[in-house]
Amino acid sequence: MEFHRLVAARRSLRAYSSRPVEPEKVERMLEAARWSPSCGNRQSWRFVVVGRDAPTRGAVEEALDAGNAWARRAPVLIVAGAGRRDGAVVESREYYLVDAGTSLMSLIYRGVDQGLLVHPMAGWKEAPLRAALGLPDAFAPMAVVAVGYAGKPEELDEATRRKDERPRVRKPLGEIAYSPMWEEPYAGTLPSSPAKVFETDLQLRFGDTDAMGHVNNAKIVTYLETGRVRFFSEVLGARRVEDIRFILAEVSCRYRIPILLHDRVRVRMRISDVSRSSFRFHYELADPGDGRVFVEAETVQVMYDYATGRPVPIDARVLAAVRDYASGG
Numbered sequence: 042m043e044f045h046r047l048v049a050a051r052r053s054l055r056a057y058s059s060r061p062v063e064p065e066k067v068e069r070m071l072e073a074a075r076w077s078p079s080c081g082n083r084q085s086w087r088f089v090v091v092g093r094d095a096p097t098r099g100a101v102e103e104a105l106d107a108g109n110a111w112a113r114r115a116p117v118l119i120v121a122g123a124g125r126r127d128g129a130v131v132e133s134r135e136y137y138l139v140d141a142g143t144s145l146m147s148l149i150y151r152g153v154d155q156g157l158l159v160h161p162m163a164g165w166k167e168a169p170l171r172a173a174l175g176l177p178d179a180f181a182p183m184a185v186v187a188v189g190y191a192g193k194p195e196e197l198d199e200a201t202r203r204k205d206e207r208p209r210v211r212k213p214l215g216e217i218a219y220s221p222m223w224e225e226p227y228a229g230t231l232p233s234s235p236a237k238v239f240e241t242d243l244q245l246r247f248g249d250t251d252a253m254g255h256v257n258n259a260k261i262v263t264y265l266e267t268g269r270v271r272f273f274s275e276v277l278g279a280r281r282v283e284d285i286r287f288i289l290a291e292v293s294c295r296y297r298i299p300i301l302l303h304d305r306v307r308v309r310m311r312i313s314d315v316s317r318s319s320f321r322f323h324y325e326l327a328d329p330g331d332g333r334v335f336v337e338a339e340t341v342q343v344m345y346d347y348a349t350g351r352p353v354p355i356d357a358r359v360l361a362a363v364r365d366y367a368s369g370g
């Protein structure tokens with residue numbers, strides 16, 4: 042998976058299916074962790090893999106906090122941490138925790154890359170975990186990681202399902218990154234949390250559906266195009282086709298729920314990434330009534346000079362208009 046998709050796909054969701062995890066997938070996760078960077082190459086990370094049938098499994102499940110009871114369904118639990126004495130120390134900085142965190146991230150992403158749901162947890166009791174797994178004092182367990190395939194949210198209890206339905210929130214870039222001094226916000230190209238997302242409603246036609254009564258997958262690409270044309274017209278003031286000087290380089294769709302003819306469909310779209318001569322749209326096709334997301338999609342557009350047949354840098358005015366719109370202007 043491309044890295045930006047991997048970042049977007051990773052979620053700490055809680056509904057696990059009972060489908061077993063192939064041992065080779067777990068091994069690849071550990072292998073990715075093994076190749077992580079570490080201070081002084083001390084590789085102080087350690088992992089204990091506890092499968093469904095392991096004799097230690099019951100005790101590890103017991104050590105989980107009540108709020109993490111959902112993790113008992115995960116076929117594999119991995120205890121991740123680092124050896125306190127194995128890590129490098131620079132001045133007074135102890136790097137074993139950085140080693141543990143860095144390798145944990147590689148472990149997680151390699152799992153997500155293989156289609157797995159990987160959820161790290163801090164909610165467990167250390168003493169029973171230590172006793173169950175025979176962890177030495179010098180080893181600091183940092184996370185119990187649930188590994189498995191995503192299951193059905195409706196099989197979760199109400200409170201846990203609500204947690205998974207909460208909107209994802211992140212601090213804006215300028216709040217977590219500074220330049221060139223502490224608390225001087227780093228200026229990103231686009232606002233990291235757009236104040237305004239472009240929305241437009243679609244008119245479905247009978248001819249869009251296939252023999253199953255679903256909107257045909259190929260039509261979805263046309264829906265995205267409708268969204269783009271309206272975006273260019275309404276946000277950027279394009280009046281003619283020639284005003285839209287880009288070519289489409291990439292389309293990807295994740296079909297989540299079939300769209301039926303009677304469904305109401307709204308396109309919600311924003312520019313999610315800008316490079317020198319290309320930019321990326323992120324789309325959601327959703328029901329404006331109940332918020333169900335039918336399709337998530339992305340497209341990459343390359344600004345293009347049709348006369349010379351070559352990519353050209355993105356026009357500064359276009360970028361300014363997009364920035365202005367996303368900032369709520």
Ligand SMILES: Cc1cc2nc3c(=O)[nH]c(=O)nc-3n(C[C@H](O)[C@H](O)[C@H](O)COP(=O)(O)O)c2cc1C
Binds near residue numbers: 162184
């Ligand atoms: C070190 C660590 C400990 C966490 N502990 C728990 C936990 O005990 N229970 C839980 O449900 N989620 C836990 N999480 C998941 C976070 O709640 C989650 O990463 C955060 O809300 C952001 O959501 P996202 O991972 O889906 O982007 C933990 C995450 C990390 C990195």
